[in-house]
Amino acid sequence: MVTMSNTLKKRNLFGGLYTVPAMILLIMLLIVPLGYTLYCSLFPFKYMMRGSFQGLNNFIEILKSPRIQYSFYITFIVTFSATAISIVVGLLLALWIDKRTGLFAYWIQLIGLIPWVISMVVAGLLWRWLFNVDLGLFNVIIRAFGWNTIDVVNKRIPAIIGLIFVMSWRTIGYAMVMILAGLKGIDADLIEAAQIDGASPVQTLFRIKLPIIKSSVLLSTIVLTVSNFTNNTVPKVLTGGGPVNATNVVTLEQYNLSFVYYEFGRSSALSILIMIVTILIIAAYIKVAKFEI
């Protein structure tokens, strides 16, 4: 750092020691396990019994499996739909709240974050209860309109829509808060100058606000994509991957391969594939966020 003075620079050599304990924990639990999993993925590995080296066989097998291909397909659909809904609705809400200040805006943000701070197990089971075909509030309302009840969790298309809905519900407030922070960062003089020059509200929005908040929108999009892509708790609790395997997202398949079928070689290979996709998204994140130290 340029501004740092000599008294502090003297100790530079040992400065790294401050970070050592935290970094040991991070490396032991974030980096090393990845290497070990890569190693495990190269062996047949069933019921904790490791066979002899077989190269990329596990990868080839899982990529060939129609079941896992479907899992990737449904995961992409769910991830992108849920992320898109959260971002669009979050953006609209942020543009609305941006006009207000004080307690009103603060409470809207807090309420918006509630779905995000309560646990996914609780959120998943509460929605499952709400969607219950006989006793849930959702179907009470449906019946009040005189329509036929929908068994959301046990019908293919409603289950997929329900999963996308609950995942979007969780993160709309998060997107709103993140995008709002970007809007608050806009210099008020800039907007005023545009208005004096006769820019309409629509022009101000598209020509000034949106270009400036582009990076905060992009950043929340990336965070939510990773979060939705790797989310296995909501599908596990809400639909359990069903009906049949309609909502069997890839992280659920990974969980089942390990803890239902004990196919640890294959689940390691699948973990590596999930990891690769995640790392690609994170690479975009780092590029957008411009983290500096």
Next chain:
Amino acid sequence: MDKISKTRIKALKVSLEYIFAILFGIFNMIPVFWGIITSIKPLREISRIPPRLTGFAPTLSHYITVLNGPFIESILNSLLYAILAILMGVILGYLAAYGFARRKFPLKGLLFFIVVVGIPLSGGSSVLLIPNYLYLLKLRLTNHWYTLPLIYAAYNMPMAIWLLIAGVKAVPIEMEEAANIDGVSQFYIVSWLIPPLIKPSLAAAALFIFIGSWNDYITASVMVSGNLKAIQQAIYEYMGYFGIEWGRLTAAATLAILPILAVFTFAGRQLVSGLTAGAVKG
């Protein structure tokens, strides 16, 4: 347009905004409301078709049943896990943040890269689920009282470091220099001088670790069992044991939400500013 109709339109706009805000609140809270209502309904009322919102005699019997069972043990377990993870995460995270903010050292760029990569991972720890399971099993580190605190501290550490770097950087460097000239030891500066000045960042880091630890289900479900069970794990398992006994399940869920909502109401400002610390940068 005359004055009266103008004020009317304005009043209409404001009330529309409030209606919209209330609808937004209902949308966000509805599963929680519905869950709380179910949790205080007598058994017969829960299975009543169609269900009703009012007009039943509320009861705490589901809460009493839940709290007299092994659930209370899981609550205490999760509290312990969260407290240990917060202590570890905040102390180690603060030291690392101090190093990153105030020192130059070899490999700094690489180590900071690991921290940054870890931030989005902490949002969905299922990426590391199988890797850590296989690895910790090999080291015989699963199913101990310290297993989950270590993992939670590690998973939430990147975010904690990130928040605390911003905190440390906001402390004027001249202050440290002045203390140095006055002969104050480096140990005193790091452990007693700076922490009180960055209380909001410390609170935000603690809050993130608390939410992450308290709400985790998937990691706990593979790492610990028996009397080490975490709260979310216990709730999930209730779904199986009782053949989905919704009264007890919603009571347990309500109990699990309460501490989160309490902490959130008191420290919401820290959470919002912590969350957006990264967003405004880009």
